[in-house]
Amino acid sequence: MIEARELTKRYGGRTAVDGLTFTVRPGAVTGFLGPNGAGKSTTMRLALGLVRPTAGSVTVAGRRYSELAAPLREAGALLDARAVHGGHTVRRHLLGLARSHGIPARRVDEVLGAVGLESVADRRARGLSLGMAQRLGIAAALIGDPGVLILDEPVNGLDTEGIRWIRALLKSLAAEGRTVFLASHLMSELELTADRIIVIGRGRLLADTDMRTFIESNSPHATLLRTPAEESGRMRALLEARGAAVRPDAHGRWRVTGPTTTDIGELAREHRIAVHELTPCRSSLEEIYTALTGAAVEYRSTRSADANAEEELSCMPS
Ligand SMILES: Nc1ncnc2c1ncn2[C@@H]1O[C@H](COP(=O)(O)OP(=O)(O)OP(=O)(O)O)[C@@H](O)[C@H]1O
Numbered sequence: 001m002i003e004a005r006e007l008t009k010r011y012g013g014r015t016a017v018d019g020l021t022f023t024v025r026p027g028a029v030t031g032f033l034g035p036n037g038a039g040k041s042t043t044m045r046l047a048l049g050l051v052r053p054t055a056g057s058v059t060v061a062g063r064r065y066s067e068l069a070a071p072l073r074e075a076g077a078l079l080d081a082r083a084v085h086g087g088h089t090v091r092r093h094l095l096g097l098a099r100s101h102g103i104p105a106r107r108v109d110e111v112l113g114a115v116g117l118e119s120v121a122d123r124r125a126r127g128l129s130l131g132m133a134q135r136l137g138i139a140a141a142l143i144g145d146p147g148v149l150i151l152d153e154p155v156n157g158l159d160t161e162g163i164r165w166i167r168a169l170l171k172s173l174a175a176e177g178r179t180v181f182l183a184s185h186l187m188s189e190l191e192l193t194a195d196r197i198i199v200i201g202r203g204r205l206l207a208d209t210d211m212r213t214f215i216e217s218n219s220p221h222a223t224l225l226r227t228p229a230e231e232s233g234r235m236r237a238l239l240e241a242r243g244a245a246v247r248p249d250a251h252g253r254w255r256v257t258g259p260t261t262t263d264i265g266e267l268a269r270e271h272r273i274a275v276h277e278l279t280p281c282r283s284s285l286e287e288i289y290t291a292l293t294g295a296a297v298e299y300r301s302t303r304s305a306d307a308n309a310e311e312e313l314s315c316m317p318s
Pocket residue numbers: 011014015016034035036037038039040041042043
């Protein structure tokens with residue numbers, strides 16, 4: 001468990017983290033999202049005792065990180081995969097960590113196996129690809145078999161196989177009852193991996209909810225409908241007579257807002273109109289996130305990427 005209460009960090013006149021209160025619970029992967037400069041890394045550093053809060057508090061496993069008797073056994077972290085002595089071999093790096101924290105050396109082979117780095121155990125860290133360095137960082141985070149994992153962009157540099165691997169790993173760690181706190185810019189990946197989501201912007205909390213609720217409650221109540229061309233005018237009229245808003249989409253379908261998907265299907269059946277497609281809409285995490293954080297983006301280009309945020313959210317099959 002990670003608990004932040006009114007957590008605040010100021011650097012001079014700049015507020016990086018602004019009164020954040022949230023709880024990251026065990027047994028789930030919690031995604032941590034926010035635009036560049038929103039304060040994610042600072043929050044993670046505060047949780048790991050690397051910076052001190054200006055006000056408020058953050059605890060890991062019920063204590064401030066600095067008060068943990070065996071920190072690596074309580075919380076493992078990956079903040080910067082390249083922050084490793086380049087001259088050390090993979091094995092030596094992990095052995096050093098284990099020895100300095102009273103962790104048995106056999107644990108090194110276990111974590112090397114868990115992250116798939118056995119074959120490069122004797123290679124120097126500076127010769128590793130970014131993807132391998134990420135795996136080494138994850139091995140280091142796991143070395144104390146901790147109940148809490150704090151991972152800042154662990155997917156960076158991983159190829160498709162690596163991304164699938166880390167997704168399965170994080171889900172299995174959460175299923176074992178661990179707390180997994182994961183910052184990532186890869187929305188589609190986070191959507192697949194995280195059970196819960198915490199969104200911040202300019203240091204402030206914007207959302208703290210489970211992923212499904214976040215997507216469902218922020219998605220448009222709309223349905224895509226395709227009928228045979230000769231029936232589409234009649235279908236539209238029937239829908240509009242019931243107060244539905246009906247617009248064509250770019251693929252020759254009606255986008256229907258108002259009635260439920262079930263009601264639309266029943267209406268078509270009642271009037272003996274064939275239905276070739278009936279798709280309830282939901283938005284992607286990325287679209288909802290862009291709309292939510294539009295106002296909280298600190299560094300934006302003049303031709304802003306969120307210029308489209310005002311536009312209607314798209315439709316993906318639920
Ligand atoms: N050591 C520091 N000294 C001064 N300002 C800092 C320091 N660390 C972070 N900041 C500032 O605090 C704010 C939050 O930065 P932080 O790195 O936590 O954001 P982030 O959400 O992790 O961003 P990114 O997605 O780009 O990694 C930024 O405005 C940053 O410039």
